[in-house]
Amino acid sequence: MMDRLPRWADVVLVPLISLLLAAGISALTLLAIGASPMEALTTMVTGALGTPYAWGYTLYYTTSFIFTGLSVIVAFHAGLFNIGGEGQAQLGGLGVALVCLAVPWPHWTLALPAAMLGAALFGAAWAAIPAYLQVRRGSHIVITTIMFNYIGAALIVYMLVNVLRPKGQMDPASAHFPPGSNLPTLHELPGFSLIFTKQVPANVTLFIALLACWLVWVLLWRTRMGYQIRAFGKSDKAARYAGISPFKVTMVAMLISGALAGLMSINNVMGESERLLQNSSEGAGFIGIAVALMGRNHPFGVFLAALLFGFLYQGGAEIGLWTSIPIELRIVVQGLVILFTGALDQMVRMMLGLVFRPRKAEAA
Amino acid sequence: MSVDTETGRRATAAPPSGDVPPAIELRGISKAFGSVQANKDIDILVARGTIHGIIGENGAGKSTLMSILYGFYKADKGEIFIGGKLTTIPDSQSAIRAGIGMVFQHFKLVQNFTVLENVILGAEEGRLLAPSLAKARKVLAELAAEYELDVDPDALVQDLSVGLQQRVEILKALYRHADILILDEPTGVLTPDEADHLFRILQGLKDQGKTIVMITHKLREIMEITDNVSVMRRGTMVATVKTAETSPEDLAELMVGRKVLMHVPKGPANPGKVVLEVENLAVRDEHKVERLRGISLQIRAGEILGIAGVAGNGQSELLAVLGGFANGTGKIRVNGVELDLTGRHSDGQSRRAQGIAHVPEDRQSLGLIMDFTAWENMAFGYHNAPEYQKNWLLMDNDALRADTDKKMATYDIRPPIATLAAKNFSGGNQQKIVVAREMERNPDLLLIGQPTRGVDIGAIEFIHKQIIALRDAGKAILLVSVELDEIMSIADRIAVMFDGRIMGERDPATTNERELGLLMAGMGEASAAPTKGAA
Amino acid sequence: MDYATLLQILDSTLRLGTPLLLACLAGLFSERSGIFDIGLEGKMLMAAMCSGAVAALSGSVWIGLLAGIAGSMMFAVVHGLASITFRGNQLISGVALNFVASGITVLVAQDLFHQGGRTPALTGNARFNAIDLPFAESLRGVPVLGPFYAEVVSGHSALVYVALLAVPVTWWLLYRTRFGLRLRAVGENPASVDTAGVSVVRLRYAAVGIAGLLCGLAGAYMATGLQAGFGREMTAGRGYIALAALIFAKWRPWQALYATMLFGFLQALALRPDVIENIFGFAVPIPLLDALPYILTVVVLAGFVGKAIPPRAGGEPYVKER
Structure with missing residues (x-):
C-alpha cells in the first residue's frame, strides 16, 4: 500500500503535504502562544516577496541554500548522509578569507575564481576525512561529519582569534577583504539595478548557484561519474558486480559535496560580510538537509526548495522585526519540514495511500 | 482422522x-x-x-x-x-x-x-x-x-x-x-x-x-x-x-520429478581452444569458512559447461570470483592470461575488459539497478564503453538509448520502452535486459547463473536459444543452474558441485537425473572415479 | 597548580560533567535498543526550557523538574513514532527534532516571559540548591581527602548525585535484570528477541522513553541546577558531546561516567586558561580544548584506539524477515 502511490504523487504531493503539516503545526504553535498565524503569514509574504528589496534578501538566502542543498543531494545519491555541511561551509569561508586576504585583488572577476577555488578546496578537504574514515576504517559518516562540524567551528575560532584577527581588533573576525574582491550585488549589476534600486545582499553568487544546479544535474545524470554515484547509492552490492569502486565513488561524491558546501561561503563571506566571522554559515549547512529532502533529491527541486526556505528565512526575519513572534519560528518550520519529509515520510505516504485507495477501488 | x-x-x-x-x-x-x-x-x-x-x-x-x-x-x-x-x-x-x-x-x-x-x-x-x-x-x-x-x-x-x-x-x-x-x-x-x-x-x-x-x-x-x-x-x-x-x-x-525435457534444438558442440582454465580455486567467506575447496575446470571455445548442484554449494562464489567481485586463491586463466584473484588489481571492470561477460544469478540485487531505467541498465558494468561516451566527460545517452531500443527489439523485451524503470518489467523481461546487455558484448567467456529463474516459459526458450547461438559462435560458456532440466538440455558437459567441490563430471547424453541427483546430494565420490576414466 | 585550584577545577568538572553524563546514559539506553538518537540535544533543550519556565511560574523546582521530564518525553515519543512505528530514518528524525526544539523553546519562553527567549532568574525553591553532605565541614581538616570531600564531592545539587547514582543503576539494569538482557538483545539482533516471543516494538519504546526521562533530568539540571534559568540554545552542543562520550565509552555505563567526566574536565579547564598556561608553560588554545572531545571521538571511531562497535542493529528499523 505504501509503495503504490503514483509517481507524481510521490514527487509532488509528499513534499507538499509535509509542508502543509509543518505549516499547520507551526500555526497551532502560534495560536498556542497567542499570536496570529495570518498576521505571521502576511508579514512573511510582504517582507520576503512584497518588494524587489525583499526579494534581494530572499534570493540571498536562496543562494546559500542552493549550495548546501546540492551538497546534501550529491552525497545522498551516493547513499551517504553528509550532515557536515555546516563545518564544510565554514571551512570554505576560511578558504575564501585566505584567498581574499592573500593579495590586494584588483578586480572581483579575478578574485572570484580564486576564492571559489579556495572555498571548494577547503570545503572538500573537510569532507574528505570523514569520507576516507568511512570507506577505509568503517566509521559512521553521520557521526564523523557531526564531529567535524564542531572541530571545524573550533578551528575557525582559533584561526580568527589567533591568526586572522588584525592587531587591535577586539571581535574575533578577520580583516575586511580588499575592495577589489568585493562582489557586485544585484543592485550593482547593469540591468538588475533597474529592479533592485536599493542595496541588497543578493549578489552575483546567485548566478553561480543556478549554474551549480545545472552542473550537478549534468554530473549526476550525464556523466560516467554521476552514473556510478547513483548506481552505488542504489545498491552497493550491484555496484561491486559492475566493477564500480566503493572507495572512488565515496571519495568523489564527498569531495564534490564538501566543495559545494564550501562554495556557499562565496555568497555570505565574500558577497555579504566581506570578512570572515565566527559561525559564518549560520545554520545554512543544516538547512541544506531540509532543502534536499524537500527538493526530492533533484537539483531543480533543490532550487525550488531553496527559494521556499529563502522565503521562510527572510520572512522569519521580518516576523522577528515587526511582530512579537520570535525569529526562531523559522527554525521550527525548518525542523518540522525535515521531520515530515525525512523521518515521517512513511506516515505521510500512508495518509496519502488512504486517499488514493478508494479512488483505485472505484476504478477497478 | x-x-x-x-x-x-x-x-x-x-x-x-x-x-x-x-x-x-x-x-x-x-x-x-x-x-x-x-x-x-x-x-x-x-x-x-x-x-x-x-x-x-x-x-x-x-x-x-x-x-x-x-x-x-x-x-x-x-x-x-x-x-x-x-x-x-x-x-x-x-x-x-x-x-x-x-x-x-x-x-x-x-x-x-x-x-x-x-x-x-x-x-x-x-x-x-x-x-x-x-x-x-x-x-x-x-x-x-x-x-x-x-x-x-x-x-x-x-x-x-x-x-x-x-x-x-x-x-x-x-x-x-x-x-x-x-x-x-x-x-x-x-x-x-x-x-x-x-x-x-x-x-x-x-x-x-x-x-x-x-x-x-x-x-x-x-x-x-x-x-x-x-x-x-x-x-x-x-x-x-x-x-x-x-x-x-x-x-x-x-x-x-520426471519433468518433460524441453526440446532445445542444438547441434553437436565444436570445442576449440581452451578459453577458461581454473586450477585449484579456493574461496573463504567473511567468516573464514571455506566456500570453494579447490575447484579445477576447463572450458573450451564453442562449448557449454553446465554446473549442476543444489544452491549454496559454492556456485555463487565461483561466479563471483570469475566476475571479479570476490577474492580467492588458486589460478584462473582466460585465453592463457592469468587473472588477478586478490582484488588488488582487478574488479568487475577489468574482468569485462578481459572478455568475460556475466549474467549474475540474482538479477534484482546484482544484475540490475531496479530504480534505473532500462537504458541506464543497458550500460550497467559497461558505463565506460567508448561507444557510450560523447566525450571525455559526458556519456552519450542518445547513443545508449538507440542501442537499448535495438537490443530491446532483438531480444523482444516487452514493453519495448527504454525509459521504463527495471522494476516495472516482468521477471522474464528483466532477465532479457541483462542477457541482451551481456551477450551483445560478444564476450569470449560468458558466465551465466540461473538464467531462467523466475522467467516465463516463452522467455526461457528464447534465452536458451541465445545461449546456444553464442556457443555456436565459438564462445565459451559457464552455465550455473539449480534446474537439472536446464543443465541437461543445453550443457555439453555437466559438472556437479557439492560443498565447494566438483563431485564429478558427466556427459548429458549418457547420464540421467538420478545419477546427477546423487552427485548433487554429495553421494557420488565413489562412482565419480570410473566415469572420469571413461571420459 | 596548587591543590586548591585542582579542587576547584574538579568541582567544575563534576558540575559540567553531570548534564553530559545524564544525556550520555539517555543515549546509552536508546542506542543499546537499536535506536540511534541524535536528538539528545533537542530533548535536553526542551527539558531545560520547560523546567526553567515552570519552576519560574510555580516557584517550585520539583514541579519544574516534572515539566522538564514531560517536555523531553514528548520529543522522545515523536522520535519513537518516527523510528519505531513508521520505520523512518532515525538520524534525520533526531536532526529534525533538534531544530524544532531549538526554535520552539525560544518561542514559548518569549511568549511566557518576554525576556528575549530567556526565563527569569530562578531563586530560592525554584532552583536546585547545593546540598552539603554530612560531615563535609568537620572532615575538611583531614589532609588531602578532607578538602576533596568538602570541595568536590559535597555541595552539589540533588541532580548531580542522581546522575552519579544513575551509573550503577544503569549498569545493574543493563546487566542484572531481564529488562536489560532483552534491551541489549534487541539492539544487537532483534530477530533473537522476536523469535523468543518478546515484543521488539515495546522494548524499543521503553528504551526511548527512558532516554526521554534521562534527557529530561539533564535539561532540568541545566536550567535549574547548573544555571539559574533557561537561556536560548543553553545546551550549546552538549547533546552532541554526550553522543561523542557515548561512542568514547563504547556504549557502556561506567565508561560513560569516565568519558563524560573527562569531557567535563576539558570544559572546566577551558574556563581556566591561566591554569593551563601554568601547567604547560604555554597557552594551549581554548578552541583546541573545546574540540578535543570531538577529536578523541573521531580517533576512537576510526578504530585507532580499540574499536568502537555500535550495537549491531542500531539505526535499522526492524522488519520481520521471511
Missing part, C-alpha cells in the same frame, strides 16, 4: 483410545505469497518420538511450511494439530507454548551474549537475571550430560564455531521444554564431524521421546538418521515414506 497410509506405524493403525496421538498433524495447509503458491494443500503426519525428514529442491516450500508451524506466517487455509489437539499458532510465543522449538538456518543468536544469556533470553524466570542464570546453568549441565550437548555456558557466542552455535539453538529450544524440534537445513553450515555429532544428539533426543523434524536437501542425511521422510516438490507434498523402505535413488527421483 484422515490419514496418509504411507506415513508410518502409528498412522496406519487408526488411533484407538489410549494410543499416542501424532506429534504433528497438518491438514490442507495452503499458503500463497502474491501469485506464488508456496504451499498447496499440504497434509503431513509426524509420529511422536521419530525423526522425520522433509526433503525437496530449493523453493519446494519446505521452509514456508515449517515457518507456518512456528507462527512466522499464517496459513491461508488448513489446520494444525499438535499432540492430537487442534492448535492455532499466530506467533512464535504460541509455538513455544505448544512445545515446538525451531533451529533456523540463520541462527537467531545475540553474538556478544554468553551462551547462558542467549538460552534464557525471553524465557527468564523473573525480573532479575541471577536466578534465571543459575537455573539455566544447572539445566544446561543436565542437558549436556544427557545429549552430548556440551557448550561452555560462559563463552560468548561470537567466539563459538558454527556447530557450537547450532548447539546453543538446540539448547534454547530444549530449555523451553520443546517436545518437537524443527531443524531447517541443519548441516548446511557444518563440517562432516560436526554433522555426525549433531546426528548423535538428535538420536539421543529421539530416544528420550522427542520428535524431530529435519528439513534438508541432502539425501545421505535422510538415509542416515530419519525414520520417515516426506518429499516436497513445487509446493506440494509428493510422498511420505518409511526411510527403511526407500532408497536414495527413489527419493532423488521423487524430489526432482
